[in-house]
Amino acid sequence: MSKGEEGGSHSRKNNLNGRKGVIDQGFGNGSWVNNHNSPSKKTRVSESLHNHNTDESLDGFYTKEGEDVVGSSDVELQDADYSYVPSLSDELALLILARIPRSEYGKFCFVNKRYLDLLRSGELYKIRRQIGIKxxxxxxxxxxxxxxxxxxxxxxxxxxxPILPSDPCFAAGDKESFCAGTHLLVSGKEIEGVAIWRYDLTTDRWFRGPSMISPRCLFASASCGNVACVAGGIGMGTGMEILSSAEKYNPDDESWVPLPRMHRRRKLCSGCYMDNKFYVVGGQNERGVDLTCGEFYDSERNSWELIPDMLKDAPVSTSRSPPLVAVVNNELYLLEASSNHLMVYLKKSNSWxxxxxxxxxxxxxxxxxxxxxxxxxxxxxxxxxxxxxxxxxxxxxxxxxxxxxxxxxxxxxxxxxxxxxxxxxxxxxxxxxxxx
Structure with missing residues (x-):
């Protein structure tokens, strides 16, 4: 994504007039709305503004570092209008609204009920995806x-x-996370077993599941366009098997579908998305031996291809974390943990x-x-x-x-x-x- 696609800074004071109050900086984390009619009065935003706890925040309502936000309970939702922008068709209005920086979306809920419903429907995110705004x-x-x-x-x-409503075991234990579309998925272990919690950006709420086909930990993951892929790891069944299986999550229908198995079983591996392919690198096999090979999943061929000695120039034996990898402009970078050095992968020579x-x-x-x-x-x-x-x-x-x-x-x-x-x-x- 180019720098110009950010769409502006969150620190701008684009105040949005409500009926009786003016939004100051938003109400993230149960923050406040400023009432110019009574500047000294500080009361929380009414729960009628949203259907969940006032400690929870709608997307886009940010506060600058170290800044307090004050406000009034006088802000009310207006009745729904017949159109988003009276002088424009809904189709054109939605195209314009989708181009507004996402950091400002939370303010829509103070316009009227129709805007609030629009924000929670996820329609604006679908339009943004269609027109390529990220x-x-x-x-x-x-x-x-x-x-x-x-x-x-x-x-x-x-x-x-908002507070993730898991049990204490999940909250205190190790967790793994990845994103797909407008979903943040967090995988961990609860008292009853492996669990996935899903944060939905459009509603600003946590939901349980859906569970993977093969629950796992210490796996590779990567966001691949609007979907996410996971592979390898340790199976959470009775045998704690080192896995070669892989699967894909689709946020549109909140479902997991199986992918073909990798060539190698591996845990403590890392994933990334490069050249329109899902890469899995490093990790350890079922005998605990460090793997220097990588492999990638080609969705067009629906198969995996092994890359021997992919990490031969990047020491892995001194670090027990999964490889620290990231892709920028379709180039693969690795933070080598034992030396604190940044390395770039040279595809043609399979070297670093x-x-x-x-x-x-x-x-x-x-x-x-x-x-x-x-x-x-x-x-x-x-x-x-x-x-x-x-x-x-x-x-x-x-x-x-x-x-x-x-x-x-x-x-x-x-x-x-x-x-x-x-x-x-x-x-x-x-x-x-x-x-x-």
Whole structure:
């Protein structure tokens, strides 16, 4: 996604007039609406604005880092109008509304009930997909946090997601996450067994399931267009089998469909989407031996192709986390955890080129606790502070950096975006990027 497709900054004050109040910065995390008729009055937005808890926020209602938001309960929903924009046809109005930055969508619910229904229907996201408009959000669960955080692309604004209503076993245990369309899926283990919880961006709510065909952990995953694919991992049955199976999730009908089996059984592997194919790299086989081979699934042929020695130039034995991989502009990058070096994959020679150090310490926990993701045409890395690279002053807090990688460059310019805005731990438990 090009930089121009962001559609604007979340920090702009595009206030939207309601009947008796004006939206200030949104109401994420039970935030507030400013009433200009009574500036000193601070009351929560009425629950009549939405059908779920006031601590939950609708998509797009962000607050800038460190900023409080105040408001009034006088804001009311207007009765539904006959058209979205009176002077335009609904078809044209929807095309215009779909082009508004997604970060502003939450404000629609204050226009009238028809806009609220439109927001929750998901229709605008379908139109955005059809006309090719994309805007990423970064979902992060850091150590010590009970709730997920959602950040805009530039990490200038953030909000808390609603509380995930799982049991304590799921909340305290290891989890894995990935995105498909407007769904964030989080897989983990509850007291009754393996469970998947699904966050729906259009409704700003968590839902249970659907479960995978073969429940698993420590698997590879990747967003492949509007769907997501998973492969490998450890089966959660009685035998704890190392899997070669794969499956695909379709958010449109919330279903899983099986894919052909990979050539190798593997756990602790990583996935990515490149050249319109689902790649699975690294991991360990059923004997615990590190795998240097990779393989990819070709949907046109409905088969897997093995890539021998794909990781032969990228040491894996010193790190027990899955390989930290990300694809930007159809190029595969790897953060080598034992050395904190960024490497780019050279497809023609099946080798890797060293591109220098990254501004985090992936080696501190052997690759665990670091987020390494593609963010449009940039690389995103979140982890512990590396003071030797000029990003000091944050103690042991979170460090967020991006760069625009060039495989032909000898020196990458990393840009520091902040520390999460909430003094979050540098140890990232889960991170996923949603593009919708």
């Amino acid at each position: 805007e990423p959000s970064v979902f992060v669960l850091a150590s010590g946090e009970s709730r997920w955080w959602a950040f805009d692309r530039r990490f200038m604004s953030c909000r808390k997601l 080129k060293d591109m220098g150090m990254v501004p985090v310490r992936a080696d501190q926990s052997r690759g665990w606790g670091v987020a390494f993701k593609s963010l449009g045409d940039e690389l995103l890395v979140i982890g512990g502070t590396a003071t030797s690279y000029g990003y000091g002053g944050h103690g042991h807090g979170m460090t967020i950096c991006i760069c625009s990688p060039d495989p032909n460059a000898n020196d990458l310019k990393w840009r520091f975006l902040g520390g999460g805005g909430n003094r979050m731990s540098h140890f990232v438990l889960n991170c996923s990027v949603m593009v919708a």
